[in-house]
Amino acid sequence: MFKSIQKGLFAYLLMGSAVLAHAQKKYTEGSITYHTTYFPTEEQKMAADLLPKEIIFYFKDNFVKNTIQIEKVVEVTQIQHLENFERLMLVDMAALDMKIATKMNKEEYMAEAAKQPKLIDFKSTGEKKKIGTYQAERYTYKDHKDNSYELWATEDVLLPTHFFGEEFKDVKGTLLIYTTFQDNLKVTLTFKQLEEGKVDPISLEVPEGYELVTGEEFKTMQGSGK
Numbered sequence: 001m002f003k004s005i006q007k008g009l010f011a012y013l014l015m016g017s018a019v020l021a022h023a024q025k026k027y028t029e030g031s032i033t034y035h036t037t038y039f040p041t042e043e044q045k046m047a048a049d050l051l052p053k054e055i056i057f058y059f060k061d062n063f064v065k066n067t068i069q070i071e072k073v074v075e076v077t078q079i080q081h082l083e084n085f086e087r088l089m090l091v092d093m094a095a096l097d098m099k100i101a102t103k104m105n106k107e108e109y110m111a112e113a114a115k116q117p118k119l120i121d122f123k124s125t126g127e128k129k130k131i132g133t134y135q136a137e138r139y140t141y142k143d144h145k146d147n148s149y150e151l152w153a154t155e156d157v158l159l160p161t162h163f164f165g166e167e168f169k170d171v172k173g174t175l176l177i178y179t180t181f182q183d184n185l186k187v188t189l190t191f192k193q194l195e196e197g198k199v200d201p202i203s204l205e206v207p208e209g210y211e212l213v214t215g216e217e218f219k220t221m222q223g224s225g226k
Helices: 002-013 106-111 215-224
Strands: 029-040 052-061 063-070 074-081 087-093 100-103 120-131 134-143 148-154 173-180 185-196 211-212
Touching: 100 106, 100 215, 120 148, 120 173, 134 173, 211 215
Parallel strands: 100 211
Antiparallel strands: 029 052, 029 185, 052 063, 063 074, 074 087, 087 100, 120 134, 134 148, 148 173, 173 185
């Protein structure tokens, strides 16, 4: 079972809201929640079954943070600075009485991102519809194997710059329904809610009680089941 949890954890790691319909508003602090639907290969299915069906992203001061539970024995928190792409990952493995922290700089982040399927050729279709209280527009795009996808985005509300990463930089506004990849696992995120409100301070400081290891050391721990 723990090996399955490790696979689910690794897939998650590389993954890493109302206004009037036409009243654009920029949110700088709050949270956005998405439902997640995974499309695993047979090889990925066991790991995908352990991943969350809903993810909440908290954002404040150019940081974004999310925390998930895997099988109620592993808690994973990811924090990213949206401008310089630095990341902090905190893994609390209660079953092993271990708390591990690992950091990733921009170069390391870009190297991991380069391993994911490339999403390209984003085009606005001009087609529009209401999603909740938001006016959304449909985009089409492809991956590097010429598979086709679509997404829906709204300009009624704006989140901090780079919130959706470099791959979606050509899409205007906030993504409401979109498909991306986490460690080559296809996942569709569907908007549930956006809430403006005070968020506790977020930083890249390692909390007390966590052992800081390198990314390579963490991968070795995963492989060994340590």
